[in-house]
Amino acid sequence: MAIFIDNDTRLVVQGITGRDGAFHAQQMQEYGTNLVAGVTPGKGGQTFTDGPEPVPIFDTVEQAVREAGANTSVIYVPPMFAADAIMEAAEAGVELIVAITEGIPVLDLTRVYPFVQERGARLLGPNCPGALSPGKAKVGIMPGQIVTEGPVGVVSRSGTLTYELVYLLTQAGIGQTTCIGIGGDPIIGTNFIDTLQAFEADPETKAVVMIGEIGGTDEQEAAAFVTAEMSKPVVGFIAGQTAPPGRRMGHAGAIISGSAGTAEEKMQAFEDNGIAVMKRPSDVVELVRSAL
Amino acid sequence: MAIFIDNDTRLVVQGITGRDGAFHAQQMQEYGTNLVAGVTPGKGGQTFTDGPEPVPIFDTVEQAVREAGANTSVIYVPPMFAADAIMEAAEAGVELIVAITEGIPVLDLTRVYPFVQERGARLLGPNCPGALSPGKAKVGIMPGQIVTEGPVGVVSRSGTLTYELVYLLTQAGIGQTTCIGIGGDPIIGTNFIDTLQAFEADPETKAVVMIGEIGGTDEQEAAAFVTAEMSKPVVGFIAGQTAPPGRRMGHAGAIISGSAGTAEEKMQAFEDNGIAVMKRPSDVVELVRSAL
């Protein structure tokens, strides 16, 4: 078992002929993901051949769903077209939409989110590294070589920081059910609670690593959720203890407003709700080991 | 029993201090409708005293719901404010919104309709005479003196033509459960099928009079619904047999487009689905009597 993506995932890559899209389409296919289609308007009828198996390219996601049976989409198109690409996927009936693109205007997301919700689809991201279920499927940009199968669910607002922690686990012989990057933007489709819920319901996940950062109150709410709804142990990390207030730390969502959204506040919420807090990334191995 | 409005109706009048609003608020209260509030922005705190009982006036519908327990609203505000008034009522939690106003831009309705739907409310109209459940409640502008209690449900796209037929029934001693005017605009909140469904479910309604007119295909679809879903007899009338094509016959919705929406087409659909068709309004008495 795994969450969100697994062996039933039938993936379409939106923006498959772009530099990043092509590179990661190849990587995902090499990892073993069932890549069934690519989409680039105007290139319908061509074939994507960078990966181990040829993949048909369509003009629209609707065609990719109808003709290739895609149920999951991953988006690598530039920010100005990304909101539209997400809505196109939702309208076409895609169930899981993973938006890698960074830099989508937040007001676009205020419209994209209800559009996706109305169609019963799940949006992961934007500005996220995607999802990786070791041994089953890789959707997004997480490096396949840093994961291994095992009992730990990982959920994070960050990209590379997630790799860091996952790789430490893998090197220590602790594998993962699924690694989920929920994205660093202020408005995202799937949040910590949604993901924790899925991990709680997944029988193979025995413990969860939750990686947060400054800004907002998602981590605090997730911590309360852990107490209220979760039976599985959770280990947590918060990035940005040394971040100055009022500055946007790379991620549009990583900003301390006034006295709200600080790392201290979040770490306190973790501790108050029985979540073991790492002081540094390398603590992850010991804390997870004792949680399992 | 009755449909949509009855003794549980707690009515708020939006636009109660206008000429039409005040007149009909008084009429509705005199009929025995439970009028609990009026709304006119800027006149909150005043009292409406034209009717038999004083009624508090509020600035907003939200206050009328919260402080006076209104569950039904009727709207008499001018066209340029009417769409907003409907949305305000829906947002405030009103369950049934009756929009009397004529002349609301149809594009406004394309936005109003989903807004009302999302909130689980029912919109009756716009450009409709409202509803009247004889002996229970009167919401809108139908004259109270032309109805009487009895077993016939009446549903119509028209206003005064409905009164005509209802009055003929009343004069012949045939009473009504509820008379519903669904409105003459191209986009309306509650259509023939919605109303027929309610009449079918109402144990006291034994027969239904359906009064259509040229334009659109609502009557044709309703006719098919009668065959498919209704056990009760239906008697029908279509206005506009002599209307020239391409002209808007008063109602924005009453227009024959090309060869579609003619009276002939609709009368044929009625006949094909076992609905007894009146040739002239005065035939209603005989046809309903034989249906009962």
Next chain:
Amino acid sequence: MNIHEYQAKDIFRDCGLPVPPGEVATTPEDARRLAEQYGGTVVVKAQVHVGGRGKAGGVKLAENPGEAMEHAANILGMDIKGLTVEQVLVTPAEDIDTEAYVGVIVDRASKRPVFMVSREGGVDIEEVAARSPEAITRLAVDPRYGLLPFQAYWLAASLYDDIKQQRAAAKTMMSLYDAFIQSGASLAEINPLITTPAGEVKAIDAKMNIDDNELFRRGAIAAMRDLSAEPPSETKAREADLTYIKLDGDIGAVVNGAGLAMATMDLIKFYGGEPANFLDIGGSSSPDKVIAALEIITSDPAVKVILFNIFGGITRCDDVANGIVTALDRINFELPLVIRLTGTNEEEGVRILEQAGISASTSMDEVVQRAVVVARGE
């Protein structure tokens, strides 16, 4: 409200649609001057609110300014389906490779604006719909989001195979939707949307109908109304907030409510009479409306009898009665009146009429039959 092709094209151009240049001429000399200005072959097109201009000889190609002047001289003043041509549009002729149809309407069933596009353009879309419905691609726009770029592309891809033309057409769809919404339209149509041999996409005809209910908030569009394109009686009715449609019979009817007005016309016909008009004095009433209604009807020389059929709801019978009495004072007419008055404030209304020496019935069937008899002069 209908607007002319050239007016629709002005709106389209403002919204960024690819509409070739064009200006309107009211004299043959103006047409010549415009043809000179554009150079090359131009099209001279009658501006009337009616379809089938081409078949009626209202659209002509002119290879030079002299020919343009000649055609304009022929077309201006021409009668097309009862309407006189007062203006012609002069516009450069385009080389046409393909012709497609693009339209947006407000759809009753989906309660949304709906796009209809087809590779078969330049012909009557209703014919296409009847003959080969699969040739039309439909898309309902969610007005909460507007037309989304991917939807515009889906529509465009159903018209063209070339990516450049798809992109141009998608942009055209977006602009057309803007024009539709910004104008408060009930219909906006490009027929045909052409491609040229050079591959360009252009809108060479334009049609728009505006929702009358939008005009109060769209002054610039309301000002586009061409009074010369409708009978003066209808103009007068509109200004008095009545709905009046002239017909060919001799029984003038004043009714409150569109459904009852139609039913009254139907019943006149049923009893062997012929209605002279459809006239709805509407919901909320005032005596002034009744006066205006009587003025309009009495100005139609064919009318032999005036039938009032009033069932009071929001309209009050006393208002109507006051209107009738005031009108009889103010305007001079000899026509017999047959009046039916019932519903809200019926007693007061009947009393007001009786005080003025006018009798009123309460039965619709009865008054219609009487009006038919009176019209026959029996």
Next chain:
Amino acid sequence: MNIHEYQAKDIFRDCGLPVPPGEVATTPEDARRLAEQYGGTVVVKAQVHVGGRGKAGGVKLAENPGEAMEHAANILGMDIKGLTVEQVLVTPAEDIDTEAYVGVIVDRASKRPVFMVSREGGVDIEEVAARSPEAITRLAVDPRYGLLPFQAYWLAASLYDDIKQQRAAAKTMMSLYDAFIQSGASLAEINPLITTPAGEVKAIDAKMNIDDNELFRRGAIAAMRDLSAEPPSETKAREADLTYIKLDGDIGAVVNGAGLAMATMDLIKFYGGEPANFLDIGGSSSPDKVIAALEIITSDPAVKVILFNIFGGITRCDDVANGIVTALDRINFELPLVIRLTGTNEEEGVRILEQAGISASTSMDEVVQRAVVVARGE
């Protein structure tokens, strides 16, 4: 991106908000001329991207043009929280009866624009929120519909009791929402929205933050960026599509990914060091970014060591390695480099570095500890 008060007011005015006149002066003489032009008492207000201007002496009343010139002379060049005042806004002083607060932000929790309004204006809204949260009325706007008139009225009615002021405030809310959406703002604020003794409603201060991600499609607003209001290193970083925030320490860090960059700063501190900056080279990478990053960091004289912490995902380790090698060729610096490189194309990256004689680690913990040691000069 922050914009100045006068720029926000220009946007507000264009959207129909009731903003009194006002112009910006860069010299005392300009300020005098403006004060003369407006007549009466004016306010001279420092234009800087920081709160608390008033307390710092950056906002002064001037009863005549001479006084305006004097105040401008004092304020221009003034240092407020590290920023030099380059411009002052001169605007007529208003008589104030009441002061309210009106703001719109993008709210993470509801995923919508949220209005916050309060009868307590002219003060820090965060203080009001902390002290008496019930004094703030909040309303989340559904972006599919926009702010609806009845919602604007609900907000307005929470601020004022008089119907004229309610209507004026409701109109102001609608216009503010337009300004917010049209500008791609993440915050738009009127503090205070005043009423005058004559009962008028006016916006006498204005604040807007623009979502950086909107700037690509809003040229006019992007052009409002005031480069004098930010350190040149941050300007350079932005132009190279990097995120750079200068801090006070001596360990310059180049990291890919915001979370990892923050964690790197945190870990430097954990091991007793002090980060000189936050620097995220972002997701999609190119060698040029690495070069720009090195140029920016080496221009900070406080930096004693440069730490690379790269975990390849969409960033490829070979790109980063190429960037480092190219940068070392192109720019001259003596600072020690501590490099960690792992993830996508790790082998290639490490090989490229090794060919250039540079060694790389794969452990974050290890490189951070080493950088701290190097910075200490041990």
